[in-house]
Amino acid sequence: MKKRTFKKWLFPAAVASLVFLSACGGGATPAAESGTGGASKDPIKVGAIFSLTGPNSPLGVPEKQAVELLVKEINGAGGVDGRPLEVIFEDDKSDNTEAVKAIKKLASKEKVVAVLGSSGSGPSLGMAEYAAAEKLPLISMAAADQITNPVRAGIYKTPHTDVHGTKRIFKYLKEKGITKIATLNDSNPYGSGWTTQLQKYAPEYGITIVAEEKYGTKDPSMSSQLTKIKGTDAQALIVAGTNPGPATIVKEAKQLNLTIPIISSHGSANSKFLELIGDAGEGVLMVAGKLLIPEQVAADDPQSAIIKKFVDGYQAAYNTQPDGFAGYGYDGLNLLVEGLKQAGGDTSKLGEVLEKVKYVGVTGEFKFTADDHNGLTEDSMIMVEVKDGKFQLVK
Known part of the structure; x- marks a missing residue:
């Protein structure tokens, strides 16, 4: 396809401000010139691969909703350069295989x-390999550090990594x-990534891992692993x-x-977690981003304004x-x-200039x-505790 460019944004200042603050936007295809010399009005096509069904659907559904909200807002303001x-x-x-099929379809057909995507680390890793080879910019919504480490041209991600979460915990x-811990992690790429980082950074913080257990994503019970952990001298359990x-x-x-x-x-920082655990969740701790407790973010925090705007619009x-x-989807499109x-x-x-982007988002x-x-x-990560069925900031 012949590459062409479209002109700089011509929004009035007020609309440009709205787009920046609300993060409403998306990618752009090279603009085709019309027969009269004007810019093409063809749609700007961006792909979004999310886990809308399956185990990762509690992640993918809100990501899709956030992106849809942004698309509606920017198109309501006139689109991108008209x-x-x-x-x-x-x-x-x-599913990892389905993710790769989807990105190939979006690249070749659409x-x-x-x-944007995917929601899970496994699917994202497969997509990233293909995207890097095809020089197709990809912004993932998954947490595994290996998605962007080592760095590959055009491959980015919006969530905090397992490295960030490990260090904050x-x-x-x-x-x-607390100096002795047990770990119980999913055997999938997300959980395995956490296992690697917990092992790597424990000595730096004077922490010893006295028990390491795994479970399968679809396992209905983890009682045997928990029984083993109970028999150790672990002072805390990281899941x-x-x-x-x-x-x-x-x-x-x-x-x-x-x-x-x-x-x-x-990985479980959402309301679904509270719904699933019920009364058993009292006192459980979690590492998360500030969007999990928007009403508790300080007014002078650099993220406060954009978090409030996003929360109000989404609600x-x-x-x-x-x-x-x-928030990962929102920041990705932004x-x-x-x-x-x-x-x-x-x-x-696009893949190259993203390296220069500095942006205050809802994630960080x-x-x-x-x-x-x-x-x-x-x-930019925080610790929260479940109290009375709600997440409360640990100060």
């Missing part, structure tokens, strides 16, 4: 200029004087997985009278509060817009560089 934004959604069914444990696994672990731990603190990864549209996963603005509409430069303050395609640090 062109409507079209996001083509695909469901990877929480000719998208960039792809270990910082908390060190403050509490890494996505729902329903972590919630099942919490309930069974209570049934086994396992009294040590349980700390969950941000108005869907009658529910957005979780961190919705970052794509920033990259396109810096590329002047030349999509061939993104500062992409040539050596960092995630752009976040553990400092």
Whole structure:
């Protein structure tokens, strides 16, 4: 396809401000010139592959809703340079193979200029391999560090990594004087990534792992692993997985009278976790982003304004509060817009210019560089505790 560019944004200042603050935007295809010399009004196509069914659907559904909300807002404001934004959604069914099929379809058939997704680390890793080879910009919504480490041209991600989560939890444990822990992680790429980082950074924080257990994503019970952990001298249990696994672990731990603190990864940081654990969740700890507790974010926090705007808009549209996963989709599309603005509409430069993007999002303050395609640090993560059926900030 012949590459062409579209002109710089011509929105009035008020509309440009709205787009920046609300993160409403998307990618752009090279603009075709019309016979009269005007810009093409053809849609700008962006792909979005989320886990809309399967185990990762509690992640993928809110991601899709957030992106749909942004698309509606920007198109309502006139589109991108007068062109409507079209996001083509695909469901990877929480399956690695389906994710790769979806990105190949979007690239070859739909000719998208960039792809958002997927929701899970396994699907994202397969997509990233294909996207890197095809020089198709990809912004993932999954947490595994290996998605962007080592760095590959055009491959980015919006969630905090398992490295960030590990360091934030270990910082908390060190403050509490806890030196011995047990781990119980999903055997999938997300959980395995956490296992690697927990092992790697434990010595740095003076922590010893006295028990390491795994479970399968679809396992209905983890009582045998928990029984083994109960027989050790672990002072805390770190769980890494996505729902329903972590919630099942919490309930069974209570049934086994396992009294040590349980700390969950941000893979289950949503309202579904609270729904699944019920009364058994009281006192459970979790590492998460600030979007999980929007009403508790300080007014002078750099993320406060954008979090409030996103929460208000999402609640108005869907009658529910957005979780961190919705935020990953929101930030992903927002970052794509920033990259396109810096590329002047030349999509061939998109993967490269994203390395220069600096953006305050709902997940954290993104500062992409040539050596960092995630752009976040553990400092923008928080610790929360379940109290009276709600997440409360641990200060």
